Amino acid sequence: MAEEYISLQGKFYLSEITNGVAGAMRYIGNVPEFELEITTDQVEHQESTSGQRTTDFVLTKTTGVNFKGQLEEVDKENLKYILSGMQTDVASTVVTDHSLGTVKAGEEIKLNGYGLTAVTFKTGSTDIDTSKYKLDLVFGTVTFKEAIAGPVTAAYTTGVVSHTTIAGDFNKEYELFFKGINTATSDNMAVRLWRTKKSPETTFPLIHEDLGQYEISGQALSDTDKGLDATLGLYGHVVTIPKAT
Template sequence: MAKEYIYLQGKFYLSRIANGVAGAMRFIGNVPEFEIAITADLIEHTESTSGNSTTDFTMVNTTGVEFSGQLEEINPENLEYILSGTNHEVASATVTDQNIGTVVAGEEIMLDGYNLSAVSFKDSTGTPVTVDPSKYTLDSKFGTVVFNDVTALTMPLKATYTTGAVTHTTIASDLEEEYELFFKGINKATKKHMAVRLWRTKKSPETTFPLIHSELGQYEIQGQALSDVEKESDSALGLYGHIVTIPAAT
């Protein structure tokens, strides 16, 4: 009889749950590691008749299912998931005569936007003087500027520019989202297919998001699978979910 070893690889999907209904599945990219852990709170009884104080009874009081893994693909949806945040599309806008205060030569100043275009600066004299571009160094991508020479300029300086459209992903601002998790896997050891389905998962906001890398980034996720008591009537479904072994087609 062939030995049944397991060597799983496959694809993970998340489906956002709204009003108790799981939406469309979203493939979350390459996942090099993922595991499910079952936890339990046991009530134990110690007898006092034998003189050895042995445990003569245990009862499972509560159970839990936890998950942890790593994501590698950082698209906008995965970034939102990792950071427990929300994505906001910020449209291009024109800013006119923004007061940037009293400027000191050599200091770097942040403007209010990214991918800037049509940038100009003027001072606050009665007839404002437009600052010659040779007197400042602009980083239009990140919206910062360093003035190299402010001689004869009346403060405060004022900036006019157009911002580019960007996406803001907030951090730890959406902590209540639930997702159904689905895994399509193949057991390379047996060539059989396996599926995992967790009805309700909620990711923990606790995570680490490295900003500097010496190799491709990997981002840890962890959380809990919550029970779905509506599945109680069918024991084959499982309160938390189930693992499916799919035989080869005959």
């Protein structure tokens, strides 16, 4: 009898579900780890006739399917998914008369924007000479090299950026699809979960010695309509696709 070993690699896709309908599949990049976990809540019954109190029946009350894995590619959509956030493209804005109050030498002050251009500072109606401060235009900060007498106001133009909120959207559901190959047999294997919901609990390292990896976890939700078809399953299914002969 031939051995049937399994060693999987493959690609993962998410399809956002809107009004119960899964949209276009989105490839989420390299996933070095991913696993499914089946959970149950069971009640055991012990008989009382043999004198051994053996278990003679097990009632499965609930079932569940959980997942966890790691993402390595962090584009806008993956960042939103990892952080359970909402993504917004922020347009360029012209800011005038932004009050900084009284500034002290050596203090670094954050302005309201990034990728700044056309930056000027005034006290009253008098321009402050550029030699008196140092700008970080990319991050939108200014450090004054000396104290400035009187309140300071700033004027600048912000650049176009993308904002992703943190822990701002916990309700999105996605269909998950895996295109896999069993490298032990050269058979293909697919996994399809009808409805998944990511847990908001995650870690997001901000300092790396190597390439970043971002943990994701969540659960599959049942689709009772599909569960009526034994070939589809309540949560989804695994498909083994024999290699072409």
